[in-house]
Amino acid sequence: MPEIGTVAVVGAGPAGSLCAYHLARAGLPVLLLERARLPRRKACGGGLTPKAAGLLPFPFRPVVEGEVTEALLCLPGEVTLEIRWERTVCFLVERERLDAYLTEQARRAGARLREGEAVICVEESPEAVTLTTASGATHQVQLVIGADGAHSVVARSLGHLPPRHFALAAALVPPAEWAGRKGTILIDLGALSYGYGWVFPKSDHLNAGVVSGTVHCLRPVWENFLKRSGLLGQPQLWLQAYPLSLAGEKKEFGRGRIMLIGDAAGLVDPLTGEGLYAAFKLAELAAQAVVEAGPGRLAGQRYNQLVKESLLREYHFARRLANLFYRFLPFIARYFALRPEKARYFWEFLFFGGYSELFREVGARYWEKLFAG
C-alpha cells in the first residue's frame, strides 16, 4: 500500500527512535521500521555523557544504571591517576533498556513502529522512495531517514562504503575488588595505540571493551587490556565486536529524499568513540530539516547544510585534536602525571563540552585551566 505523505525512519536505535519522536511531535506521520525485535543487544559501553543526555527532550533517569564521579586513568608509562569530580560527569546505561525506552517515547509521540522488518532495498524516484523489506513488503514514502547503524543499507543506497574501524565490548562478571566501585570507571590509554580500553561498572556486571582508530585486529589488544586491568579470566556473559563509523569518513549526509543519521551518517567522535551524542544531535537536525524544508526533495539539501554548519565543524576540530592527542600521548601522559588536575579538566571537557565550544566559548577557560601555571 503506498504511504505517500509519510516519513519512514529505518532503524529504531537511539538515532532513529529520537528522530521519530521529534518528527511525530512536529505532527508528521512517521513509520519506524526496525529489523530486530526489541529489546535487542548492541555492543556499546553505555557511557551517556551529559552533553548527549542534554539532547533528550524527556527524562532519561529511569534507564540510568550508574553515575560516574571517579575515574582511574591509566597512562602510558604505567602511571595511574585517580581523578575525582564533585558532580556526575557521565551516566552509565544498558543499551537494551535505553533503546527500548527511546523507542517507547517515539511510539507514544505517535510514530508507528514495525519490529522485525529489515529493509533490504531503497529506491528513490522523483515523487517518492520505495523501501522493500526482507518479508517482501514494500513501503512507498515521501522521505527516508536512514538510522540503520554502521552497516546501513540506506547509506549504501547513496553509495557510501561501510566503516573500516571496529570496537569491542563485553560484559564480565565483576571480581571482588570492583564491588562497591559503582561510580568509578577505568580508562586505559596505555593498552593500545590510538585508542583506549575501558571498564564501566553496571548494576550487575562490568562492561569492558577496547576501541582504536588504527588497530583493526582487536583480539590481541583486548587480551592485553584484560591482563593490564586484572580482568583476565573473569567469566564473560557476552562479547561483541561492532563497526565504528568514525567522523571524517563521510562528507554527505543527505541527498534528495534520503537522509542519514547516527552511525549510518558516520560521525562517531574520533577521540573518544562516543556515538550517542552525534546520534541524538543528528536526529534533531534531520527533524529540523524536514520541518523547515518540508518532507520532500529539498529536505536532504537542508539537512546537509545544517550538519555542515554544526556537527561537521565540531568534528573537524575533534579530528585534529584526536590526531594531536594520540600522536603526542607519551608527552601528554607525562604532563598529566605531573599535573593530575589538568587531566581532570580535560576529561570534564570531553564529557560536557562540544569541540567547537572548546575552541570558542569555554575554550579560553579550559585551556587556561589546562595550561596555566
Ligand SMILES: Cc1cc2nc3c(=O)[nH]c(=O)nc-3n(C[C@H](O)[C@H](O)[C@H](O)COP(=O)(O)OP(=O)(O)OC[C@H]3O[C@@H](n4cnc5c(N)ncnc54)[C@H](O)[C@@H]3O)c2cc1C
Ligand atoms: C563496542 C562499542 C562501544 C561503544 N561505546 C559507546 C559509549 O560508551 N558511548 C557512546 O556514546 N557511544 C558508544 N559507542 C557508539 C554507539 O554505540 C553508536 O554510535 C550508537 O549505537 C549509534 O546509534 P544508532 O541509532 O545510529 O545505531 P544503532 O545503535 O546501531 O541502531 C541501529 C538500529 O537499526 C536497526 N537496523 C539495522 N539494519 C536495519 C535494516 N536493514 N532495516 C531495519 N532496521 C535496521 C538495528 O537493529 C538497530 O536497532 C560504542 C560503539 C561500539 C561499537
